[in-house]
Amino acid sequence: MKVLVAGGTSGLGLAMASALATSGATVALTGRSGQRASSVAAELPEAVGIELDVRDEWSVARAVDQAWSRLGGIDMLVNNAGIGMRTVNPRFMTHPQGFWEVPVGGFRAVVDTNLTGYWLVAREVTPRMLAAGGGRIVNLSVSQSTMHRAGFVPYGPSRAGSEALSRIMAADLRDTGVTVNLLLPGGATVTGMLPAEAVPEGREFLDPAVMGPPILWLASDDAAGVDRLLVAFAGPPLGPRQRPTEPMPQDHPDMAG
Numbered sequence: 001m002k003v004l005v006a007g008g009t010s011g012l013g014l015a016m017a018s019a020l021a022t023s024g025a026t027v028a029l030t031g032r033s034g035q036r037a038s039s040v041a042a043e044l045p046e047a048v049g050i051e052l053d054v055r056d057e058w059s060v061a062r063a064v065d066q067a068w069s070r071l072g073g074i075d076m077l078v079n080n081a082g083i084g085m086r087t088v089n090p091r092f093m094t095h096p097q098g099f100w101e102v103p104v105g106g107f108r109a110v111v112d113t114n115l116t117g118y119w120l121v122a123r124e125v126t127p128r129m130l131a132a133g134g135g136r137i138v139n140l141s142v143s144q145s146t147m148h149r150a151g152f153v154p155y156g157p158s159r160a161g162s163e164a165l166s167r168i169m170a171a172d173l174r175d176t177g178v179t180v181n182l183l184l185p186g187g188a189t190v191t192g193m194l195p196a197e198a199v200p201e202g203r204e205f206l207d208p209a210v211m212g213p214p215i216l217w218l219a220s221d222d223a224a225g226v227d228r229l230l231v232a233f234a235g236p237p238l239g240p241r242q243r244p245t246e247p248m249p250q251d252h253p254d255m256a257g
């Protein structure tokens with residue numbers, strides 16, 4: 001299985017890339033920095049790292065082209081790239097803000113990445129899969145409660161939009177051999193999206209490793225032909241006092257909005 005993980009340098013994407021690579025898949029993982037993607041990929045068996053910014057259609061086209069030639073095709077796309085509420089409100093877990101307080105630049109950055117980004121990558125990969133006779137697309141999603149939670153503009157709407165997009169993609173691709181599924185963890189998961197200082201005491205979080213078994217199943221023969229499926233996987237929670245270990249850099253341009 002040849003898999004492109006868009007947004008595979010940390011968190012859920014890295015956990016899925018790692019599970020896939022260690023079980024024998026050939027993986028191309030991407031991130032905004034080609035250097036970072038390559039050094040992350042170097043830790044995984046047979047994996048390659050590629051620069052890809054999902055907000056930029058030219059970057060997407062270049063990266064998909066590279067992934068296709070370096071892997072010898074793409075059997076599965078995992079659309080996982082995303083940015084979270086930290087982009088507009090670093091204290092979103094403890095001090096939610098109203099939608100009218102959200103900075104315009106941050107709103108646009110989240111929608112560009114989380115919604116338009118999924119579309120741009122799928123738009124580039126799908127014609128290749130159709131020409132090859134089939135393929136699998138897995139789009140990462142969030143729970144309904146996250147989509148609708150107070151203080152969660154623009155992350156909630158961006159992911160509600162990407163879920164609607166995924167369902168339409170599955171309908172458009174019906175009977176073509178290209179399948180589309182949604183995958184989400186069974187709860188909030190310790191990743192770069194959750195700032196260590198903002199995680200409330202006593203709240204339980206999942207380990208990104210919970211994404212391994214469901215992505216392996218979606219890549220397996222058992223899942224051939226399965227589409228329009230919502231897979232939620234609730235793995236064992238971490239201890240209540242454990243904190244995220246993978247903070248997003250504070251000087252990242254996405255934090256500026």
Ligand SMILES: NC(=O)c1ccc[n+]([C@@H]2O[C@H](COP(=O)([O-])OP(=O)(O)OC[C@H]3O[C@@H](n4cnc5c(N)ncnc54)[C@H](OP(=O)(O)O)[C@@H]3O)[C@@H](O)[C@H]2O)c1
Nearest residue numbers: 007008009010011012031032053054081082188189191192
């Ligand atoms: N954490 C949760 O509780 C949770 C729950 C449900 C769903 N999700 C979903 O899981 C996905 C992964 O998030 P995460 O929680 O694992 O956070 P994360 O650790 O911050 O990972 C985000 C990934 O997206 C990449 N990325 C961000 N902007 C990008 C861009 N413009 N172009 C290309 N890649 C980009 C990052 O790579 P670089 O920084 O190297 O560019 C990184 O690999 C997101 O789609 C999120 O909505 C998360």
